[in-house]
Each structure stands twice: as structure tokens, then as C-alpha cells.
Amino acid sequence: MRHIISILIENESGALSRVAGLFSARGYNIESLTVAPTDDVTLSRMTLVTRGSDDVIEQIVKQLNKLIDVVKLTDLADVVHVERELMLIKVRTEPSSRAEIKRMADIFRGKVIDVTSNSYMVEMTGSSDKLDAFVAAISTHHIIEIVRTGATGLPRGSGSLIL
């Protein structure tokens, strides 16, 4: 099952490699990982998407907690949460397809943020599923390149991961 583990970690050099190293050393898979400092500059917040059986996820959570730099973590899959991912996608356009691609981006609430005579760059946020759906929807056109940030998220309502 897919899990989204949200981690507060000391904002120190090497902290990211401790997490990445743990996953490779113990054979856990990382689907995506995103990390940036928080409003508290001493803390980074990392969102890690992984898949595994309940036993594996339990071990992942325990092993992450065991890392000295990890301050706190939560599995967003356990709670009602909002999940977002940012994607930039560059598509080759023909004169005949420009309108359709623009329309498709609108339907998915994406924005065209760069235009040349033969390409569009579309910016889109949403759940990972939604981004997958957009990619599938325009796959008949020539996709030049895609970059995705990996999912990030917060619990809904008053639930929070703070100190």
C-alpha cells in the first residue's frame, strides 16, 4: 500500500543522506522524496512516498524514528489529509494541436507558463493521481520532458505535525 510519511528533521547537512541511506541499506523503496526548510529554520520537512506491507511500513517508521536527526514523523496515509504535487510538463505543439492542449490544461486546472512557436510548458498541481491522469490524457501528443516534485501534504483540520 502507498504511504506518505511526513518527517520533521533537523536542518543539518547530511540529514537527507541519513534518510536516503536508511532506505537503500534496508531495501525499502522510495517512490518520491521532497524536502525543504520550514518556517523554523532549524527544521526541514520531508515528505516521502513509499510502498510496502504493513510490517514493512511499521519498520520504516521505527527506523526513521531511530535516526537521531529525525524529530517527529507521521504517516499521512493514516489520517485524512491533503496531498499535492507540482508538475511542469513541456509538450511539442503543432498548429493543429495547440488549442486542444491548451483546453486540456484548462480542464485539469493547469496553466501554460511558457510558449514557443512549437511548444507549451504547462504547470500543474494536484494529487499524484491527477497528474498521472493529465499525462495520460495528452499522451497522444509529443511530450518533450516532465519534471515532478513528488507528493507533499498536510493533515486536514487541526491535526498537525509540529513540535
Add this chain to the structure above:
Amino acid sequence: MSVELSGGQIVVRCLKDEGVELLFGYPGGAVLHLYDAIFQQDDVQHILVRHEQAATHAADAYARATGKPGVVLVTSGPGATNAVTGIATAYMDSIPLVVISGQVPSAVIGSDAFQEVDMVGITRPCVKHNFLVNNVADIAETMKKAFHVATTGRPGPVVVDIPKDITDPKIKVPYVYPESVNMRSYEPPREGDQRQVQKAVDLLLSAKRPMIYSGGGVVLGEASEELRTFSRQLGYPVTSTLMGLGAFPATDSQFIGMLGMHGTYESNMGMHESDVIIAIGSRFDDRVTGKLADFCPYAKIIHIDIDPASIAKTVKVDVPIVGEVGIVLKQLMAEINVNGSRIDTEALAAWWDQIKEWQSVNCLEYDRESELIKPQYAVEQLYKVTAGNAFITSDVGQHQMYAAQFYPFDEPRRWINSGGLGTMGFGLPAAIGVKLAHPDADVACITGEASIQMCIQELSTAQQYQTPVKIINLNNRYMGMVRQWQEFSYQGRYSHSYLEALPDFVKLAEAYGHVGMRIEKPEDVTPALEEAFAMKDRTVFLDIITDQKENVYPMIEAGKGHHDMRLRVASGTPIDRELA
């Protein structure tokens, strides 16, 4: 009032303020400032080893024998990488170690400078934590944290990597050693959850065929007394892992031997047939469990561990209790006293009858009439000559198992071996570390002719620091355990497990300034041991020529369960199948 000190001086002062007496190390370019600071003080004694691996093993064994953290100082690059095997050894056995490694100057980090290696990166998977010090002013706090992390919770090695410029004698800062540590991300558990304790006691008192399965955590957690009181209160059979030996007295009738791959028949069968197992500071290592699918099929399991990640890692447990073993055992004892239920004494008596039946198999028996020296015999005689009071270090292989099987330890911290990583070369430097910690105690290193050669250069350290240890070299001219596996699983194709061109160990010992003895007949073993231990101030190398074909029994072969043990074949009849 604070004093102004250089980085190098601060490191050494931190060690003093931390109460460190011994520092095991080897100098080099990146730690020259540090060594200069060491030269100018007498508070911390430096032990110069002959290889950095030995520094970590000696410090590690010092920690195992005393409960205090071991401290190591090595230079950058090869000094640091040589230390890695010892760091990994300590990590696998949860030994508190602080390893200070020099690093190339900050300005050239990342430029592939001479003797540069990313020590923080290299050691990341085998340390509890590591630090790179970026600032002279950060040294004291980092050192305090290093000792705190290494020694609390589940102990482990901590590396502090210090670039050369940080120890520059020209740069001085005010020095204050912090009194306490504040780490918001690190708070080891102490008490166990009381509801879990109640559940555990309900389960324990309902048991018909209980087993107490004790591990290294009891030794590390200084909980031997609690284990003894708890076990005697219940009267249940006690088994122990390799790492836990000595926590419960091995000569006590309640102790039924080690469990696992080379554990006793009664312990493994007891585990297999048990209905309630309490695992105390043990981690269900694969050498203990054998085939997981066949592990303790009838048992409900209680697991006490300070590390939540140890719980349910390989074996599902019914009642997990996270906490310090000593505290949790006290909680359990208090709860037993107030719990309405009582031990089912009738069932327990029947269970002990069953265990005694298994014990009658006499699974550790060997040929005592042999004309060749049996390694088991040598260890038994060592036990007698030292009255069971010696500190025993070992290397890795058959001799390690013979030591565990035939030298019953009645006290914790007497049995010092690399259980988790299985590091050959551990024994001799470990013996030196133990002897430095306990100068008046008998210290013996049980080893083999293969293992001993992996750190043989430490005979020189033993001479320099006058650490009179006794080396019991069970010399069968084979890497015995490799040979045994090749006999059992590879139809006797002894691929590269035979040791040719062995040195004359007697002459070798003498060359290093020690006493060497070669023992070839069973009747000479005891007199030689007596003579060796009578030489209180000499390191003695006893090269004991043993039976080449002797194997360690019982054995649970890889991929088999506790009930599927290979026992010694007596009078040509395999007895394992019918008993299983």
C-alpha cells in the same frame, strides 16, 4: 571562569571531563594537533595500537568489560577506514564507543585531498550517529552529545569527524564542558507501558511451558540482578543468546544453556515447544531463530527491548514492551506480586521433567578418550584452571562456539566476543582492552590460528603496555567453521579453508617478547595452562594443536528450525531425527 583552549586541547579536555581514562589510537597527519595536545597532559592515557582496527576492538572490549564508553582516536583516510570494521563490530553488538577521526582541513574537503575520505558518509550505516565538526566553538557540545548518544538508550558507536584546521593550536576559544545535553530529537525510553506490563504478567502466569529468553541487552542494560531475581521468582527455565551469556549464572540449575544455531538441544527444543516466551533484551537474530516460519510455533511472545525497531522486526510478538530492561523487569516483578493469578506449579513441574529429558541427551558430549586434543577439552580445562573467573575474549569461528558452550559464565561482562558482525581479529586487541580495564583479572583470548593472524600485530601492543593476557590458540590448521560448513553442505570440498604456511607461533610469540608454548597431547593441556596462568606478568601464547576434524554440535543448519537440530552422531547412529 572559562579557559581559552585550542580545538585540539578542547577535545582532550572533553575526554578528561567525561571521565575517560584510556584512549586507543594511532596518529597521523590530520590528528597531529590532537596528538600534540595529548602529549601535553597526563589525564588521559593513550594506548598506541599497531592497526586502527585494533584500536576500535580494544576500546570496544574495554567498554564491554566495564560498561563505560570506549574511546578511539584515528587519523583521516586510511586511519579512518581501518577503524570501520571495529565500528561496525560495535554497532552490531550495541557497544558504546566514541570514535574521533581526523579529517583533512575544511578548505580542502571534497577535493580528493591526501588521506581524505568521507568518514561521515562511510560510517553512516554502521554508527548510531555521527558528527562532522565545522567550528572550534562546537567541539565541546558535540563531544558531550557524542558521549550522551553513545551511552544512552540502545548504546552504539558515535563518530566525531574533526577537520585538521578545527584543532589548530593557534585558534583558541573559551572552553566550557556542557553539564547536560538537550536533544529534542533524541529521548530514549525508560519505563515500560504499565498496561503492557499487566498483559505480560497475565500471560506469564498463564504459561504451562514458559521460557525466559535473555539477550545482550540485559548485560548492556546492567540488569543482571533484575533478571536473576525475576527468573528465580518465577522458576522458569532460562536460556540466553551468545551475547547475553553471564547475565544469568550459567552454573545455576535454572539455566539450560545457550540457544540458537549452536545452542543446546534442551534450549532449542524448549523454545520450540514453549507456549509463552519472554524475550528480554534480545533481538531474534537469525542465528537464534533459525528458519522463521518454524520459530516457536506454539508460543505467545513477550518482548522487552529499549529499541522499538527491534520489536516485530523479524518475529511478530504478542506483548511488546519498550523500555529499559532493568526498569521493566522491576515493573514485571511488582505486577506479579499484585496479580491475582499464580504460577501453575503442576504444569511447570511437568515442563521441567520434559526439559530434563532433553538434557539427558547430553548434546555437548564429545569424545573424551581421544588421543588428539579436543578443543572442547582445552576450554573445559581453561575453565578449571581459571576457576571460571577469567574474562574471556574470543575471535570468530568454532573456537568461539566452544568457548560459549564450555566456559560457563556466572557473571555478566566476562564474555567478550563479536556476536553480531562476527569479526575475525577481534579477540587479541579485545583481550588487551579488557586487561587494561581489569589489570588484576585473568584475561584469556580463545582464538584459532586463522583468526589470530588477522590482528596478530597487537602482540606488539601487548608488549609495550605489559598487558599479560593468555592466548589460547586452538590450532586445527583449518578455518574450522568454514571447514565444518564445507563438510556438511559442500560434500567436503574444503575450498581454501586449510591454512598452509602457518608461522611457528611459539617463535612468533618469542619474537614479540612473549612466552610461547606448543601443546600437542591432551595430558599436557592442564599443566601448560597452569604454568601460563602462574606467569602473572607475562603474555603467554599457547599454541594448542587440536583435532582437525572436530565439529561444533549441536547445529541448526541454515534454513532449519529449532526442532531440526543436527546432533553429534553417537556410535554411528544419527540420533537427531528420532528425537526431533
